[in-house]
Amino acid sequence: TSKVMLITGASSGIGRATALKAAREGLQLVLTARSAAPLESLVQEIGADKAFSLTSDVSKFDEQSKVVEQAIDRFGRLDAVFANAGTGVDQPGTENGDPEEWRQMLDVNIMGLLWTAKLTLPHLRATKGHFIMTGSQAGRIALKGSIYGASKWFVRGFGANLAEEMAEWDGRCTVIAPGMVNTEFFDEPKPDKLDPQDVADAVLFAINAEPRCNVREIFLTPTF
Ligand code: NJP
Incomplete structure (x- = not known):
């Protein structure tokens, strides 16, 4: 049976590139x-037999919670989860920033990550997943x-701890930490920075490592 992977933030950028690469490598998504x-056009590109969107x-x-329920209804298992959804609000410095915008960003980058982990871990435990x-x-x-x-340092800190938690049942946990990537995260194109493909390569490298090997952190920065 092929591995089943859930990706959040799959509609553009890093998530989209990772979906396309994972599909080429035979994962169901x-x-x-x-x-x-x-999302619907991405599913068409990949093939509706291999992927579905929510x-x-x-x-x-x-x-x-409904997403995880429907994923299990459809595929019966989860082998990998890529918690990638995130948002960055340009702020005019901490003195002048808008607290309501901070709260919304932290809700996505921190609470969204935690909900995804809490809801998928029981299923990853069943497959010794990633x-x-x-x-x-x-x-x-x-x-x-x-x-x-700071919200992304939270991700690093949570990842380091979750890796220990998951190791108790032979699960694996990886933090991918890129520098600037040319995606819709920015208003202007950044063609001389990392390509989303570079990050997708790192995700699949971690997944494809031998089960005995947990790739815990990958740092990527543009050369120029
Ligand atoms: O950006 P973008 P990236 N609930 O804007 C989704 C991190 N990162 O690929 O909801 C659910 O193309 C959004 O979809 P939609 C960054 O922090 C980036 O660069 O339809 N999904 C889209 O699919 C983030 O964690 C750079 O708007 C939500 C995706 O997230 C990750 O990379 C550098 C959502 C964002 O795609 C992917 O970002 C770095 C929500 N509330 C880290 N809000 C970089 N680009 O330079 C957004 O170090 N999404």
């Missing part, structure tokens, strides 16, 4: 984000401001 149209806001526990999350080099390099950077 559950693809989620808030926008239906780009809309959900990761920051809403009930919506994420939880992968998108962290960042933000906070080491200037990228979208201090609050965004």
